[in-house]
Amino acid sequence: MYNFFMKFYEQLEKLLTQTNHKTKIEEFKDFYQKYKNGECSFEEGYEKKLSEKPSYESFCKVVPPQDVPKRKNLTTKEGQVYLLHAIAHIEYSAIDLALDAAYRFSGLPKQYYDDWLEVADDEVNHFLMLEELLNEVGGHYGEVEVHNALFEAMQRTSHSLLERMAVVPRYLEANGLDATPAILKKLEKLPKSEMLERIIKALHVIVDEEVSHVQKGDRWFSYACEKEGKEKDVYFEIIDRYYPLWLGKKKELNVEARREAGFTCNELKVMAHKEVC
């Protein structure tokens, strides 16, 4: 008889290596529905493959971060294409990051897998929302050069749940909580247009939902600390190792969102170089 149960890790591996972005999203939606219906089985002792190259490499030209074209005038279509492409690419990369969190680490409580598949589902929706706007301004995903910084962070943390949770959700995604309001501020100052209003609305949805991703990262970072008998301030040691210059840059922190996502006032004080709460 045909077995309707999907194999969890095998299926995630297929999704992670799927290079057609439309197929990947369709297959994810199908997989996620089956997962929520309890139609998935976790394989014992599954041999995980290391990701060697990002799934978007077949249709996006990857360049160093400083060579990604910058958004120019955001009231023009060209400027909007660059902006929407850059954010759509972050969201698309984030789909793989969430899928890989679920794929990479075995033997964790079911809540862990629920959490990261829920994040993957949010990232799919964020990507689709931006892709729709990108198409409307005459662009398409894959036409602008992109960087692979998120993929590299994922690759470098494949050996450790503790480091993955510190670096990906609790550092990189948390940085997004600071960056998006700054983009919003810029956009809100520009002369109004229907497209700009829609971009602003989409970015608000994203920044609101990203808080829960960082929160989930915080939950599993704390879990990993406890398992390894470490204090939570090991976070600073880890991020210092991956991004040695991170505390040197002065930047505006989104204190409210970061507090909601589990950062303590003490952590924020170190990052902001002053008391912020």
Ligand SMILES: [Fe+2]
């Ligand atoms: Fe997102």
Ligand SMILES: [Fe+2]
């Ligand atoms: Fe996210």
